[in-house]
Amino acid sequence: MPVLQLRRSESSLRAEMPEERARAAPFLKWVGGKTTLLAELLRHVPPRATLRRYHEPFVGGGALFFAVAPRRAVLSDNNAELVHCYGQVRDDVHGVLDALARHVYEKAHYQNIRALDPLHLPPAARAARFIYLNKTCFNGLWRVNRAGRFNVPIGRYTNPRFHDPSALIAASQALKGVEIVHAPFEAALVRAAAGDFVYLDPPYDPVSATSSFASYTADGFTWDDQKRLARACIALNRRGVRFLLSNSATERVRELYRGFEQRTVRAPRFINSKAESRGRVAELLVFNA
Numbered sequence: 001m002p003v004l005q006l007r008r009s010e011s012s013l014r015a016e017m018p019e020e021r022a023r024a025a026p027f028l029k030w031v032g033g034k035t036t037l038l039a040e041l042l043r044h045v046p047p048r049a050t051l052r053r054y055h056e057p058f059v060g061g062g063a064l065f066f067a068v069a070p071r072r073a074v075l076s077d078n079n080a081e082l083v084h085c086y087g088q089v090r091d092d093v094h095g096v097l098d099a100l101a102r103h104v105y106e107k108a109h110y111q112n113i114r115a116l117d118p119l120h121l122p123p124a125a126r127a128a129r130f131i132y133l134n135k136t137c138f139n140g141l142w143r144v145n146r147a148g149r150f151n152v153p154i155g156r157y158t159n160p161r162f163h164d165p166s167a168l169i170a171a172s173q174a175l176k177g178v179e180i181v182h183a184p185f186e187a188a189l190v191r192a193a194a195g196d197f198v199y200l201d202p203p204y205d206p207v208s209a210t211s212s213f214a215s216y217t218a219d220g221f222t223w224d225d226q227k228r229l230a231r232a233c234i235a236l237n238r239r240g241v242r243f244l245l246s247n248s249a250t251e252r253v254r255e256l257y258r259g260f261e262q263r264t265v266r267a268p269r270f271i272n273s274k275a276e277s278r279g280r281v282a283e284l285l286v287f288n289a
Contacts, residue, residue: 026063028134054073097165
């Protein structure tokens with residue numbers, strides 16, 4: 001598929017780029033988000049002063065990106081709605097906030113917004129729809145059917161905060177000057193070069209037949225995709241690119257990355273229909289330095 005870049009003019013970026021990014025945190029809920037594992041992940045990130053460029057081709061909630069606050073970064077994903085949302089928060093955060101202010105947390109409104117075709121909405125309203133659905137749907141789960149339509153039911157919340165000016169403005173400042181790219185991971189990684197750092201957080205290899213959450217895009221993320229990703233990591237290593245990958249600590253994932261360093265960490269699991277199945281689970285970190 002073609003690579004779509006949401007990029008502003010170089011002169012505009014230089015004029016707006018601050019010396020230090022505002023402190024920011026993820027503005028989206030995301031299954032598998034890495035906020036609780038940041039201390040473990042940051043152990044494997046090069047010092048900010050020596051990091052030439054940061055790449056994250058499965059950006060999701062972007063917890064590590066916001067924590068690192070790199071001077072140069074390329075964020076990408078194969079989820080077009082997610083990428084569009086990031087671009088609008090970067091470029092038109094006040095327009096997004098104005099559109100979010102029109103939403104209400106009611107089931108009928110939620111279903112009407114979910115049924116809309118996002119491609120028929122103005123850019124800021126399209127991004128606001130994504131944030132609203134993300135913050136009010138069941139468990140923040142972004143799932144689409146084979147036609148690419150979002151199909152998650154409304155969640156049960158007391159007062160979901162989908163209109164959050166301070167969080168979105170901070171995120172917008174952190175995203176200034178960042179390249180935001182709609183592309184599959186292989187296309188996104190082509191430009192990674194020696195001195196760069198890549199963080200890979202793909203949809204995880206399921207640990208059971210009922211635990212897969214890979215339907216972030218209409219074509220999902222299969223075991224063949226996992227194998228392609230492992231080959232991409234081998235290519236990164238050959239080019240002298242430092243990388244860190246997170247995945248399930250399954251035996252077949254361990255085998256897939258047997259040529260690299262591996263660490264097992266314990267991460268909380270919040271997404272499960274059965275309370276007794278929630279808790280801390282083993283996750284695998286794979287890295288080449």
